Amino acid sequence: AETKEVRVAQQFGISYLPLTVMKEKRLLEAAAKAAGLGDVKVSWTVFSAGNAMNDALISGNLDFASGGVGPFMTIWARTKGNLNVGGVASMNSMPLYLNTVNPAVKTIKDFGDKDRIALPAVKVSIQAVTLQMAAEAAFGVGKHDALDKLTVSMSHPDGMAAMMSGRSEITAHFTSAPFMYQQLEDSKVRRVLNSYDVLGGPSTFNVIWAAAKFRAENPKTYAAFVSALSESMRWISADKRAAAQLYVDAEKAKLTVDWVEKLLRDPENVFTTQPQNLMKYAEFMHRTGMIKVKPADWKEPFFPEIHGGPGS
Amino acid sequence: MDQASAPLLEVRGVTLQYKTDQHLVTATWRVDFDVHPADRFVLLGPSGCGKSTLLKGVAGFMAPVEGTIALKGRPVERPGPDRMMVFQEFDQLLPWKTVEDNVVFPLEIAGRAKGLEARERARATIAKVGLSKFREVYPHMLSGGMKMRVAIARAMAMEPDILLMDEPFAALDALTRRKMQEELLALWDELRFTVLFVTHSIEEAILVGSRILLMSPHPGQVRAELNAGTFGRGQIDTPEFAALARRIHDMLFAERIESEGRAGHG
Amino acid sequence: MDQASAPLLEVRGVTLQYKTDQHLVTATWRVDFDVHPADRFVLLGPSGCGKSTLLKGVAGFMAPVEGTIALKGRPVERPGPDRMMVFQEFDQLLPWKTVEDNVVFPLEIAGRAKGLEARERARATIAKVGLSKFREVYPHMLSGGMKMRVAIARAMAMEPDILLMDEPFAALDALTRRKMQEELLALWDELRFTVLFVTHSIEEAILVGSRILLMSPHPGQVRAELNAGTFGRGQIDTPEFAALARRIHDMLFAERIESEGRAGHG
Amino acid sequence: MAEPIAKREPPLRPEILRQTRDVSGLGAVERPLTAAERLMNQAGVRRSLILIGLAAAWQLYGQYVGNNLILPTFFEVLEALWEVSRSGELPDRVLTSLRVLTIGYTAGIALAAVLTTLAVSTRLGADLLSTLTAMFNPLPAIALLPLALLWFGLGVGSLVFVLIHSVLWAVALNTHSGFSSVPETLRMAGQNMGLRGIPFVARILVPAAFPSILTGLKIGWAFAWRTLIAAELVFGVSSRSGGLGWFIFEKRNQLETASVFAGLLAVIVIGLVVESVVFRSIERRTVRRWGMQR
Amino acid sequence: MAEPIAKREPPLRPEILRQTRDVSGLGAVERPLTAAERLMNQAGVRRSLILIGLAAAWQLYGQYVGNNLILPTFFEVLEALWEVSRSGELPDRVLTSLRVLTIGYTAGIALAAVLTTLAVSTRLGADLLSTLTAMFNPLPAIALLPLALLWFGLGVGSLVFVLIHSVLWAVALNTHSGFSSVPETLRMAGQNMGLRGIPFVARILVPAAFPSILTGLKIGWAFAWRTLIAAELVFGVSSRSGGLGWFIFEKRNQLETASVFAGLLAVIVIGLVVESVVFRSIERRTVRRWGMQR
C-alpha cells in the first residue's frame, strides 16, 4: 500500500508559487483521490533555507523538497549511487538580477576594491555561481573567482536593507524576485547583470526533488504529485490575477495584488516543469569542482516522468 | 548495668591528617581513648591541637589514616543523627530556615519527632537557650552568641546517643554560659546520654566533664586522661576543685613550655 | 598631655537598628560613652546586647539612626584603616591569601609599610601569635583559634590609632589566651594606642581594660561605666580584683534577673 | 598613626551608673527622607527611568538615522506592535513560542538536576559533567540537527531537543559550581543529620547554592529564547504554526522592519516581565530574605 | 536513642598519664591503594575513559544508522578531519575564528567588568545591570544586525559586536551574583582596610566571587563559540574572511557531512583543551587551593 501522508517542503517567496497554489487549492489531495489512493494527508513545511531541507529529506522526514538549482545539483551528485535523489520537475524559470547603487558600475568589470556585492551565500549560492560564470565570461577562463573577494553573504532582506540604506559598504546586491524588482523601483538602483544574459536564455531557478526510494514505493502518489504540479502551473498561467490574489492572501504579504500580477505577467518569469539551461550550470559546477559528477544530459538528474518535454 | 563496662566509643591509635596538593597536616597522632555510656568526656588542649579534627573523626566526616574509631563495636563509617554535633563555626545553621525551623529540621529528618510534636519540642529547647523572642528570625539576623545557642538547641532537641560539642559556649558571656552549662547538665541528668565536649576553659572542663582528656600541642597526642569527679558549681571554691584545676593547668603549661623549647631548637 | 582631656571617640545617644522587609531589630538604644586616647575600653554585656553592632558603628559600617559617633571631633562616615577591627567571625580572613599575605595585605593597602618591610613586620607579628610554622598556609587549613590569631596579628601589625576587637580571644585556650593578652598589653605599653575591646569574660575585662562599659540585655543600653584601674595578672588573686569582679558580676546578674522578670510579664 | 607620646596614660574619670529603661516595644527610629530620596528608593521608579531613557535614546537615534528599513524609531515600532497585537497575530505566535519554550526549559532544568546530582554524588559523575559540558556547550544548535531529525523528526520534538541543549549546560554549570562552593560546615551539618544522596542535594545543597542556581536559571531562560528564535528557522514551520522566530523571519522577508522590531520588542517585554515578576520575587523571597545575597 | 536506664553513671576508671613524643617531622601515613584505585584516582584516566566511551557510542550508532549523509561514523569523521587538517584548510579557518573569538571574548569580559563594577558601586548601576540583562540577554544575534551594520559595517567589527552580546550578559550576571554573595564579614574586612570603589572590587570582591566568575567565563566562552559559528552565516562573511562557521556552512551546502562533523569535532576538541588546560588549571590554582570550592 502507498503512503497515507505526503510531506512536502517549500521555501519562502514568490518563486514557490506553484507549491503555494497546490497547497491552498489542495490539488495534491484531489489528484491522489483521482488516482484511487483515497484520502491522503499532505503536510507542508516551510523552511528558511535549503540545507536543513536536505537534511530532512535524507533523514527520511520529508518526501518532496524544493529549492534552488545549486542545492539540487549538489544533492543529486552526492547521493548518486546510494540514496539516488533525483529531480521531480523544474518549478520555474526566473531571472536573477545583480543591482547596484554605485553609479560608476555599468558592467561587472567596473566593480572596484571598494565595492561589496551582497548575495545569499558566498561561493555556494546560485547567485554566486552565476556571478562566477559571468566573471569567467568577462575576464577569461580560470578567472571565474575574480569577483569572489567582493562578495558578502547576507540574506535577501538584510542585503537589500544594507544596500538601500546607503550606510554600509554594500553597493550591489545579487538577489531574486521580488527583492530585485522592488529595488529597481528606486531611481538610484540600476541593473548590472541578468542571469538570463549569462546563460544565454531563460534558466531554471527552482527545482523539486525526491528520493528514488519514495518514487519506487509510491508510484501512484508520485504520479499524482507531478500531475498536481502541472495542474497548479496551468492554473497560474490561465489566471494570473487570481494567482496573484491567492499569493497575497496566503502569504499575508504586504505586496499589492497589482504588483504581484505585474510580476507574474512579465514574460521572463515562467512556471514550467521543464528545466531550462540546467546543463550550463551543471557543466560549470563540475568544471570548478563544486560537484564531483557530471550529468550526461539534462535528463539524467531527473526522474523519467518529465523526460518527454523540451528540457535543456 | 552490664553495658557500663563496655565502652560506647573506642578510639584506638587514631592518626588524622589533612592532605592537599601542597601541604600535609597531621592533626592528631595515635590518639587512644574510650568513652563509656553516660560519660561527659571533655577534650582539652591548646589551639590547633586537633580537638575539632578528632570530633570530626568521631562524627564520621573524616576517616583516620591510621587506627580505628568504633562506636558500639562497629567502626564509624559515615555521619549520622545518633551523633549530633555542635560545630565550632557560626555558620553551621541553615541560612534558609528560621531559628525554629533550624531546630525542627533535624528532628523531622531523623524521624525523632514530626509535625506539631517536633515544633513543640523545638520551642521548648529554644526557650531553654533564651531565644523565644527570635524564633521567627533567620540566622543572619542573630549575633554570634545567639547563633551558637541555636546550634546548641538544635543538637539538644535531638537527644542523641552521643552529643558532640565543639566549644559550644565559647561565644557566650559568663551568665549565658553558666545557664547553658546548667541546662546541659540538667538534660544529661534526665537522659544520661553521652557527651563529647571540647572546651578551652579548665573551669568549664571540670564543671561539665566527668572525665577529661588532655592533649598536647600540634600534632595532638594524648597527654593524660583524668577523672573530673562530680564537681558541681557549688564546689567551685573548694580546695579539691582548685587542686584539680591547678594540676591540669600545670600539665598544659609544662607541655607548652616544653614544646616551645622544642620549636626553638627545630 | 593636653589631648588627654579631649575624648578621642565620642558616642552620643546612639541607637542602632537593623531593618529588613519583615523585621526591625533595635540592637542598641541611646548609648553614650567617651573613649579617651590610650584608653583600653572594654564592652561587656550579655549575648545579643549589641556589642558587635556598636563596634560596627564605630568602625563605620553602620550609621546610627539616632545620635552621633564622632572620632577626633569629626563624625564617623566610612570605614578606614585607622580603626582596624578584629571581627567575631572566623571567616574574616581573605581565603585567597596565605596567612602571611593576609597580614601583609592591609599594611600595603594602607601604606603602613611596603615590600620587605611589610613582610618582616608581618612575620614578627605572626611569630607573636605563635603561627610561624603556618605562614605559608591558606586560612581554610587553620583551626578556629588559629584563624582568630591571624586576624589579631593582622590588626596588631597595622598599629592603628584605634584597635577594635570583638571577642578576639574567645576561641583560644587558657594559655594561648593569656599569651595573647600579654602581647596586646605589651604592644599597648609600647605604642599607647586606643583599644575598644569586646569580651565575655569578666576576668579578661579587668585584666585587659582600663575602663569597662557594662551593657544591659537586648536592646543594649548603658548600665555602668567603671574604672578597671591597672590590674595586672599579678593582682588576680588580690581582694581588690575579686571585689571588682564581684561588683561587675552582680550588676550583670541583677540586670539579667530583672530583664527576665520583665520578659515574663511582657 | 598616633605619635607615640611619651607613655601617655588615659585620664582618670569618675564612674557612671545608670538605670536602664524598658524599650522592648521600640519601633523604627528613622531620619526623615526627602521626597526625592523616597522616590528614588523605589526600585520600580529607578527601573522605569532607565527604560524611559533607553526608549528615548532609541527614538532619537532612530530619527537621526532616518532609515526605517534598517532601524525604525521607537514609536514606529510601538505602532507596528499595536497593529500586530490587535490583529491577534503576534499574541498567537508568542503563545506558540512560549509553549515550546516552557517545555524545553523545564526539561533542560530537570536534566541539569539529574546531571548535577550525579556529579556531586560520584567522582565519575563530576568528570562526566565537566567533560560533557566542555564538549557540547560550545556546539551550535545545527550540530544537533542530524540527531534531532533522526530522533524527533521535524516539529516540536526537535525544537525542544535544541532548547534543552541551550538550557542544560548553563544551568548545570552554575548549579554544580554553586554546589561545590557550599561551605564545608553547612555540608557537614547536613550530613550530620543523616542526609545523604538525593535528600542531601535537595535539602542542603540546593538551597545553599541557590544564588548560583538562580543565575543559571536566568541565563538558561535567556538562551532558550535566543535559541528558540534561531531554531524555528532551521527546523522549518509546518503550515501556519510558526512561533515568534518565524514571525520575525517572515516580516524580515517582507521587509517590514518595524514589525521585526515589534517581535523583538515582544521578546524584550517578556524578558522584563519574567525578570521583574518571576525572578525578582523569587530572589526577594529566598536569597535576600535568607541574607545570602544583598 | 539510648533507653534512659535508671540514672546510669559512667564507670569509674583509673587515670592515665602519658609522655608525648616529638612527631613534628611526621610524613603522610596512608593506607595502600590497589592498582585499579590508583588508576581511577587519575582524573585524566577517568576523562579519557569517558571520551573513549562517547566515541565508541558514536561509532556504533553511526554504523547502526548507516547513513553517512546525515550521521557519519566517528572514523569517517576522523578521516575527514585528517583530510581537511592536512590540506591546511581547517587550521586556517580555526585560526581565523579563534582570532575573532578572542577579541570578542576579551571585550565582552571587559565590558562585563565595567557594568558589574558600576552595579556594586551604585544602586542605579545595579538597576541598570539587571534591567539591561533582562532586556538584551534573550535577544538573538539577528536583532543586533541593524545596529552592528550601522556602527561597524561588515566583517570583524560586527562579529565582535555580536560576540560581546553573547559573552557580556552571561559573565555579568554570574559576576554580579557572585559579588552579591560575598559574605558580609569579608566585605567589611576589606572596607576596614580602607578599600573602596574599584580597588575594593578588584582586590576583595573579584577573588571572593571567583567561583561564580569562573562559571561565567566558562559559559561565556561556550556561548561565544556558538554565536560565532551561527553569526558567520548571518553577518556578512566576505569570501576572504570565513572562519570555522563558514567552513561548516560551506561543507553542509556541499553535503559533505563528514567534513561538517570534522568542523564540529574541532570545536569539541578546542572546548576540551580550553577546559582542561585553561579553566581546570586556573581552578586548581585558585578556588581549589583557597578552599573555596571542593
Ligand SMILES: Nc1ncnc2c1ncn2[C@@H]1O[C@H](COP(=O)(O)OP(=O)(O)OP(=O)(O)O)[C@@H](O)[C@H]1O
Ligand atoms: N581543612 C583543613 N585542612 C588542612 N589542615 C587543617 C584543616 N583543618 C584543620 N587543619 C589543621 O589541623 C590541625 C588541628 O586543627 P583543629 O581544627 O582540629 O584544631 P583545634 O584543636 O580544634 O583548634 P582550636 O581550638 O583552635 O579550634 C591544625 O594544625 C590545623 O592547621
Ligand SMILES: Nc1ncnc2c1ncn2[C@@H]1O[C@H](COP(=O)(O)OP(=O)(O)OP(=O)(O)O)[C@@H](O)[C@H]1O
Ligand atoms: N545582620 C543583622 N540583621 C538583623 N539583626 C541583627 C543583625 N546582626 C545582629 N542583629 C541583632 O542585633 C542584636 C545585637 O547583635 P550583636 O551582634 O551586636 O550582639 P552582641 O552583643 O555582639 O552579641 P554576642 O555576644 O552574642 O556576639 C541582636 O539582637 C541581633 O539579633
Ligand SMILES: [Mg+2]
Ligand atoms: Mg577547633
Ligand SMILES: [Mg+2]
Ligand atoms: Mg558579637
